[in-house]
Amino acid sequence: MDQTIPTFSANLYPKKRTNRNGKALPNLKGYVAAHDNPDRQFNVAGWSTSFTNAKGVILTAYNGQVEPFARSDSARDKMRAGAEDNIGPAVEVNGMKLESGRFVLFESELPNGELTEEGFRRADIYGWWNDKGVIRDISGWTNQHEGGRLSVVGSVQKHWEREQDSPDAAPENAKVSAKKLKKMQEAAAHAEEPVFGHDAPTEERTF
Numbered sequence: 001m002d003q004t005i006p007t008f009s010a011n012l013y014p015k016k017r018t019n020r021n022g023k024a025l026p027n028l029k030g031y032v033a034a035h036d037n038p039d040r041q042f043n044v045a046g047w048s049t050s051f052t053n054a055k056g057v058i059l060t061a062y063n064g065q066v067e068p069f070a071r072s073d074s075a076r077d078k079m080r081a082g083a084e085d086n087i088g089p090a091v092e093v094n095g096m097k098l099e100s101g102r103f104v105l106f107e108s109e110l111p112n113g114e115l116t117e118e119g120f121r122r123a124d125i126y127g128w129w130n131d132k133g134v135i136r137d138i139s140g141w142t143n144q145h146e147g148g149r150l151s152v153v154g155s156v157q158k159h160w161e162r163e164q165d166s167p168d169a170a171p172e173n174a175k176v177s178a179k180k181l182k183k184m185q186e187a188a189a190h191a192e193e194p195v196f197g198h199d200a201p202t203e204e205r206t207f
Helices: 075-084 178-189
Strands: 008-012 028-032 042-052 058-066 091-093 096-098 102-107 125-131 134-144 150-158
Touching: 008 134, 028 058, 028 150, 042 102, 058 125, 091 125, 096 102, 102 134, 125 150
Parallel strands: none
Antiparallel strands: 008 028, 008 150, 028 042, 042 058, 058 102, 091 096, 102 125, 125 134, 134 150
């Protein structure tokens, strides 16, 4: 698979949205793929909330769910995966108990587009995905398109254990070069918004 194709890509909807029954619609819709199997893309849907970090800064977070089957799976595989419904253990990460098939993302406190000394851009949002008991790190970089549409592209990596983990700033390994980020954004620009199963989830769940 082309390494410039992001393993995390989604459209963002900052405003609260509801369906005709008044239930909350996702503020984030896209896909994730494991770094060691990038061709299997899984649809994701997430809802936004706010949190206050240790410095008193109010930031945005997303929590949501990942479909138990990949977009490329056969109809039969999807049927079986749907019946299993993300079987796997809950895992504690950063002081949170994250259920199987769930993800959580935090906005970084670092200024948008901040660069490292090597010229890499640090992630705007980052977090974790419980892939049936395996924790995977997610890093994303936001982008505003013509007409005001917002999106995020990024990567899914092997979980990096580190001390004093906190949602104050993206981890040190969550960075990308300007050249690679531009290629990822171009690759994601033509992707159609996914349909999450038959009906998109409409009820927010806690992580």
